Amino acid sequence: MASYTATITAGPEHIDELGHVNNAVWVKWIQDVAVAHWHAVAAPEHMDAYLWVVTRHEIDYRGNVTEGETVLAETWVPEPPRGARFDRHMKFTGTDGKIRVEAKTTWAILDRASGRLVRVPAEVAAPFLS
Numbered sequence: 001m002a003s004y005t006a007t008i009t010a011g012p013e014h015i016d017e018l019g020h021v022n023n024a025v026w027v028k029w030i031q032d033v034a035v036a037h038w039h040a041v042a043a044p045e046h047m048d049a050y051l052w053v054v055t056r057h058e059i060d061y062r063g064n065v066t067e068g069e070t071v072l073a074e075t076w077v078p079e080p081p082r083g084a085r086f087d088r089h090m091k092f093t094g095t096d097g098k099i100r101v102e103a104k105t106t107w108a109i110l111d112r113a114s115g116r117l118v119r120v121p122a123e124v125a126a127p128f129l130s
Helices: 023-041 044-049 122-129
Strands: 004-009 050-061 070-076 085-094 099-111
Touching (some): 004 023, 023 122
Antiparallel strands (some): 050 099, 085 099
16 A cells, blocks of 8 residues: 655644644545645646546544644555445554544545546555555
8 A cells, every 4th residue: 555644744734622633624635635745645647537526525533633733644545446436544643652543534536627536546545555
């Protein structure tokens, strides 16, 4: 599996009234890291031909992150796609080595020109699975 990592530091705009990163921010970070992985790995012609949409999020919140704290985001695709969909896994780990958030998201691929679901082409999936 070809994983992708990014470092994220919580800013004041990410913090809710409880003093930690808001749950909605975690969802945005999940999307941001997934999109960054796509841009880092996908061939330009695949980026021109296809779009991805989320069909499901499963998120486990295991710890809080406060303003100024940094997490390491790691994402990977553990299994080949099923038709138009595949599951992406993600974890956010604090500098103390403890996992703060884990997620499994299901993504579906759309043909950019038609806006319709298509089977994930093997050549599109391959760089994420190797």
